[in-house]
Amino acid sequence: MSPALMRVLRVVVLLSAVRGAPLATVTLPPVILEPVPLEPVAPVPVPSEPVRVDSGADQNISIPINTEQQQQQQQVSLDVDVMLTGELNPNHYPARRAAQVVLHHLNTRYGSPYWWGALRQVHKATAEALGDSGRKYSLEVTLQDQISGTKETCTAEVVFPGGPAGGPPQVTTSYEGKSEINTQAQEEALYNQYNTSQNLLSGHNLPDSYGHVAPGMEPFWHLGGVASSFVMLKESSENTLYNMAQVVSVTQLATENNQLRFNYDVLLHEMVSQEIIHWKLLASWSPQEGVKASQMELLPKCHHCEPPQEH
Secondary structure, three states: OOHHHHHHHHHHHHHHHHHOOOOOOOOOOOOOOOOOOOOOOOOOOOOOOEEEEEOOOOOEEEEEOOHHHHHHHHHHHHHHHHHHOEEOOOOOHHHHHHHHHHHHHHHHHHOEOOEOEEEEEEEEEEEEEOHHHEEEEEEEEEEEEOOOOOEEEEEEEEEEEOOOOOOOOEEEEOOOOOOOOOOHHHHHHHHHHHHOOOOOOEEEEEOOOOOOOOHHHHHHHHHHHHHHHHHHHHHOOOOOOEEEEEEEEEEEEEEEOOEEEEEEEEEEEEOOOOEEEEEEEEEEEEOOOEEEEEEEEEOOOOOOOOOOOOO
């Protein structure tokens, strides 16, 4: 209200009081208030189930996890289950681990100083839960002989036993042996040479630190790789992936029952754990009987050994 209007009001009141007239009613102009804009307030998220996080002290701090994070965690768990059952990605570990078991099985059946298989490709793979009996993998794979380079595709089934007893995987396959190559003449010549030699063979570090193997030692490097498959087949599970890294040493023993016999020290590379595992093997071989590993002994951990570099 302005000062001038206040003065007029006082005069009217005084005159009315003096003359005994009733007080006049004065109507004042309305006062208009301008609205004050309010800042928008973000909605407060309602936390779902809290997770306890150790703060390093005696008390814990509760941090809420929103629904989206919970859904992502559930999806990850779902993806893992799907990956292990039904159709598998042929390039992922579950399929390749099972296929590597097929390779070890075939090496123990058909391997020689002149045939040593390698896994080249997994074309198809499925997994089926068998309850307490374990899990079955059905595969289509291509194998390649590391010596001749010949390839062959076959189907196979691998069953990893379940239950506390466990045991080595069981393998059945359509592979029928080295159908495209004939190494009989080479095997006979090698057998006769070392069966009649007065000097027993010995060798070390196959391959050496540069990846080299002397040509005369190559058949015994291959033989060590085949003999190692007996160990790797026995030790394999759904959670392992074995390769032979190196023959540390090989020593020929006296021939017995028409079998060339060798003591092998080998390093196996378990690629999941990245461990280098040291085994001692007693291997025997003849062209007629093939390769056998009659004794297998796990040696103390090799602390100075390192996993081979991938090329």
